[in-house]
Amino acid sequence: MNCRVMCEWLLGDRKPSPEDLDKGIDTNSPLFQAILENPVVQLGLTNPKTLLAFEDMLENPLNSTQWMNDPETGPVMLQISRIFQTLNRT
Incomplete structure (x- = not known):
C-alpha cells in the first residue's frame, strides 16, 4: 500500500481506491x-497487533477510534499522523 494513501486515509477516513493500492509504496x-x-x-x-489494526481500519474505517485509543497501537497511529501533518505543511 502506498504510504501517502494510508496516511491520508488514517487522517481523513478515506478508503484507498484499488488503483492506489496497486501502485505500491514509494x-x-x-x-x-x-x-x-x-x-x-x-x-x-x-x-502483530499494530498490523492487525491497520488491516482492520482499512476494512472497517469506523474502528479507527478504537485503535487510536488502544495503548499498544495508539502511539504508532499518533506518530504517523504527526509525521504526515508535519511533512504536509512544507
Missing part, C-alpha cells in the same frame, strides 16, 4: 523515510 518519498526512521513506528511495526 520508498524514496520523504514521508515514507520519515515514518520508517521514527523509533516509535519502528517498534510498533514489530507488534
Whole structure:
C-alpha cells in the first residue's frame, strides 16, 4: 500500500481506491523515510497487533477510534499522523 494513501486515509477516513493500492509504496518519498526512521513506528511495526489494526481500519474505517485509543497501537497511529501533518505543511 502506498504510504501517502494510508496516511491520508488514517487522517481523513478515506478508503484507498484499488488503483492506489496497486501502485505500491514509494520508498524514496520523504514521508515514507520519515515514518520508517521514527523509533516509535519502528517498534510498533514489530507488534502483530499494530498490523492487525491497520488491516482492520482499512476494512472497517469506523474502528479507527478504537485503535487510536488502544495503548499498544495508539502511539504508532499518533506518530504517523504527526509525521504526515508535519511533512504536509512544507
